[in-house]
Amino acid sequence: MSAPLYSEPGATWWPLLWGPGFALAGYLAELFAGIRTHTVLWLAAGVGLLGLTAVWVYARRRFLAVRVTGTELEQGRERLPIARIAQIDDVGAPVGARPLGGGWSVPRKYEELPVRLEDGTVVLAWARDADALRSALRSAMRDCAA
Structure with missing residues (x-):
């Protein structure tokens, strides 16, 4: 790990x-x-x-735990491999986008971060600091691609 x-x-x-x-x-x-x-x-x-x-x-x-490692994004009960993430910048959040973690919506007091997956679907990642989450995901995606 x-x-x-x-x-x-x-x-x-x-x-x-x-x-x-x-x-x-x-x-x-x-x-x-x-x-x-x-x-x-x-x-x-x-x-x-x-x-x-x-x-x-x-x-x-x-x-409500959020964790980004070099190989996966963990949000609540859900784990998403970093390799499945295609784009995190300039992704719009369509109506009805599924939040990660198994809930019905992004938890209250958390910021959402739309993420496009390799199959084209958009899901909502979330964290108290979405900019720090985006930065960590960007770093993990860079390491995964290398």
Whole structure:
């Protein structure tokens, strides 16, 4: 496996601290207010929020990850060999172009990059920084052609 030319993980793991942090803040608020603390309830809330957040982060890392290596473009659940890409510059996005990654549309807050494949179809690649993705794809295409 070659080193990535471009990589977006989809999400970081630091949001896992939100739930336990909120639960700790609630526990400390009860403690400093001088009322009876509900330790077990706050522990359960922290663990529950941690579990929900872990599912959310895992899903984002699985379905929103973008990676370009010297041989393929990975977008979410889909892998596209670089050799199948014919053009990335000056490609218009026709209505109904299929987004890569298995979704119905380009994910929200992501920029689309129309890509023409060797068979003439146009698909939509996507990334938070479409210019950096285009640059990485250009480099990978150059290396693949050589």
